[in-house]
Amino acid sequence: xxxxxxxxxxxxxxxxxxxxxxxxxxxxxxxxxxxxxxxxxxxxxxxxxxxxxxxxxxxxxxxxxxxxxxxxxxxxxxxxxxxxxxxxxxxxxxxxxxxxxxxxxxxxxxx
Amino acid sequence: xxxxxxxxxxxxxxxxxxxxxxxxxxxxxxxxxxxxxxxxxxxxxxxxxxxxxxxxxxxxxxxxxxxxxxxxxxxxxxxxxxxxxxxxxxxxxxxxxxxxxxxxxxxxxxxxx
Numbered sequence: 001x002x003x004x005x006x007x008x009x010x011x012x013x014x015x016x017x018x019x020x021x022x023x024x025x026x027x028x029x030x031x032x033x034x035x036x037x038x039x040x041x042x043x044x045x046x047x048x049x050x051x052x053x054x055x056x057x058x059x060x061x062x063x064x065x066x067x068x069x070x071x072x073x074x075x076x077x078x079x080x081x082x083x084x085x086x087x088x089x090x091x092x093x094x095x096x097x098x099x100x101x102x103x104x105x106x107x108x109x110x111x
Numbered sequence: 112x113x114x115x116x117x118x119x120x121x122x123x124x125x126x127x128x129x130x131x132x133x134x135x136x137x138x139x140x141x142x143x144x145x146x147x148x149x150x151x152x153x154x155x156x157x158x159x160x161x162x163x164x165x166x167x168x169x170x171x172x173x174x175x176x177x178x179x180x181x182x183x184x185x186x187x188x189x190x191x192x193x194x195x196x197x198x199x200x201x202x203x204x205x206x207x208x209x210x211x212x213x214x215x216x217x218x219x220x221x222x223x224x
Contacts, residue, residue, distance in 0.1 A: 099213055
C-alpha cells in the first residue's frame, strides 16, 4: 500500500518557471514531511522539511505548503534553474522513525 | 549533518555470490537504515540497524537474504546474499540525527549478471 502518493511523475519547465510537486499521505500519525533532491549517481539530499504545526516554510527558492486537513503537501521551486534538474522525492515520518517515500518526480528545467 | 561513506560505490557480481556493503559515518549515531532503490524507482526501506540489537526488517525483506551488522555507533554492513539479477539496485545507507533529519550516503550501485 502506497502511503505517500506523489505527482506528477515528470515535469518540464522553462528557466524561471515555478514547478510544483504535490504529495498526499494517508497516515495521520506522520508528523515530519521532508523533501529530497537526488541527482544521478548520488544519494538523496535533504532540501527542506516541515512539521504539521505550520502551513508554509521557505528556505531560499524552495517552499513547502502544507494542508493538514487535506493531508497534502507540496514543493514549489521559485525561479527554477537548469541546475535544479533532478529527481525530487517527498517523504513522511512519524513516531516509528521510518521514512516513507513518494514515487518521485523527475524535473527538467530547460533554458 | 553527518557525512556518510559507502563502499563499494558500484560493483558487478555473478549470480549466486554475495556482496557486503560498508557504511561508515563520521559521527556516532543511534539509528542507521538500509534502503534499496531499484532503477528509476523510489526508495524502499530494507531494515533499521541499531547498535546493540538485531536489525529490524521490513515486510518483504529477510535476514537470510540481507544480513546486517552494526558493531558500533559509526559503522554498519549490509550483505546481499545469493544474488540474482533481481537484486540489481542501488543500496543506500542512511542515519537519523535529531537536528538534521535523515542523511543518506551516495549509495552502492549493484549489477548482478
